[in-house]
Amino acid sequence: MTRPALVLAALAAGALPARPDTPPPVLALTGLDPVALAAGTETPGKEGIEATYGRFTYRFASEANKAAFLARPGERAVQFGGACGRMGPFSGTGNPARFHVHDGRIYLFASEACRDSFKRDPDKHVEQPNPAPQGTADEKARGARLVERALDGFGGAKAVDALRTLSRVEKVVYTQGGTETAGTARSVWAFPDAVRTEESFGTPYGHVVTRDGGFEFLGQKDWALEPAMRADAWRRALREPLVLLRNRAAPGFVAVARGPNTVEVALAGATSTWTLDEKTGRVVRAEFRARRGTVGDNAVVFADFRAVNGVVLPHKRTESFDGKEITAPARRVEALEANGEVKAELFVRPK
Known part of the structure; x- marks a missing residue:
C-alpha cells in the first residue's frame, strides 16, 4: 500500500x-x-x-x-x-x-x-546513486559556462547565492474508486542543506533532511532517518535544478556539456541532464534516472517562469516516467516563495 x-x-x-x-x-x-x-x-x-x-x-x-x-x-x-x-x-x-x-x-x-x-x-526496485558524468577538459569548461547560463536563467548567480529559503505548495488530488481526495504537498528548503517534504490530507506525513541526519514522520509518529534513507532523500532534493545550483560550491559538484544547450550535472549521487532555453538560459527540462514505483527514466518540463523576490521560478511542471506523462495524482502549484520566513522547528525532530 x-x-x-x-x-x-x-x-x-x-x-x-x-x-x-x-x-x-x-x-x-x-x-x-x-x-x-x-x-x-x-x-x-x-x-x-x-x-x-x-x-x-x-x-x-x-x-x-x-x-x-x-x-x-x-x-x-x-x-x-x-x-x-x-x-x-x-x-x-x-x-x-x-x-x-x-x-x-x-x-x-x-x-x-x-x-x-x-x-x-x-x-x-533498488535505486543506486547515479554515477558522476565523465568528460574531457573542454566539455567540463563548456559545462561550467552552461551552469553560469543556468544561473542567469534563475535571476543570476548573486540572487541564487543569496537564497536563504525556498518553499513550494501544491494542491494534490488522488482519485480512488471514482472518489477524489484533495490534499496539500509542501516542500521547504533552508539552504544550504536542510529540506522538509510533506503531504497532508488533514494529517501530515513526510521527511526532513538536515546536515546531521533527519527524520521521517506520519501523523505524530516519527523515526530517525537511517543514513541510506537520508542519502536517498538528499538525492531527491538535488534533482531540483535551483537546489543543485545553490549547492554547486559543495565538494564533488560536476558539470559536463553534452550539447550547445545541454549540460549533465551531478552532486552526491544525483545526476541530471538539463536542457537550457537558448535565449534566457532557463532550465526548461531536467532528465534523470530515479525511482517512481520502479527505477526508470524521469523527465520534468518547466514552464510559466515568474520573478519571485529576485529569483525567477517555474510555476508549472509536467513530469513523465519512461516516456509516459504522469497524470495521477493531479498536481498544481499553489504558491512559491523565496527568502520567506521559515520556522526553525520545521527541521527539528519532536522530543
Whole structure:
C-alpha cells in the first residue's frame, strides 16, 4: 500500500495517534540473525544478544555476529528503513516476517505480491546513486559556462547565492474508486542543506533532511532517518535544478556539456541532464534516472517562469516516467516563495 493510501486508511479508521509518540522497536525477521541471514542461513538469534537500529530490534546467534552487525548496520539491517522493498523508501512499512535477501541485503515486503514482484526483477526496485558524468577538459569548461547560463536563467548567480529559503505548495488530488481526495504537498528548503517534504490530507506525513541526519514522520509518529534513507532523500532534493545550483560550491559538484544547450550535472549521487532555453538560459527540462514505483527514466518540463523576490521560478511542471506523462495524482502549484520566513522547528525532530 502506498503512503497516501496508508494515511487515508488511517484517517478513516481513526488510527493515527493523538499525541507525539515514537513507536517502540519491533522484533525484526521473527528473531532470525540478520548477519547469518544475509550470508544465506536462517539461524535463530538469542534473547539477550540484541541490538536496536532504526525501527527494529535484531537478535543474533553470537556476540561476534552482533559486533559484525554494529560495524556496518546500514548494510546488514533491513533496507529502506523497513519500508516495502517493492515500493521503496518512504512507502508503507513491510512485514518484519516477510523478507527476501538480494545481493547480501535484506528487504521487507508489505505482501506476497510485492515480494514476488521484487524477486522477478530486483534491479527495477533498488535505486543506486547515479554515477558522476565523465568528460574531457573542454566539455567540463563548456559545462561550467552552461551552469553560469543556468544561473542567469534563475535571476543570476548573486540572487541564487543569496537564497536563504525556498518553499513550494501544491494542491494534490488522488482519485480512488471514482472518489477524489484533495490534499496539500509542501516542500521547504533552508539552504544550504536542510529540506522538509510533506503531504497532508488533514494529517501530515513526510521527511526532513538536515546536515546531521533527519527524520521521517506520519501523523505524530516519527523515526530517525537511517543514513541510506537520508542519502536517498538528499538525492531527491538535488534533482531540483535551483537546489543543485545553490549547492554547486559543495565538494564533488560536476558539470559536463553534452550539447550547445545541454549540460549533465551531478552532486552526491544525483545526476541530471538539463536542457537550457537558448535565449534566457532557463532550465526548461531536467532528465534523470530515479525511482517512481520502479527505477526508470524521469523527465520534468518547466514552464510559466515568474520573478519571485529576485529569483525567477517555474510555476508549472509536467513530469513523465519512461516516456509516459504522469497524470495521477493531479498536481498544481499553489504558491512559491523565496527568502520567506521559515520556522526553525520545521527541521527539528519532536522530543
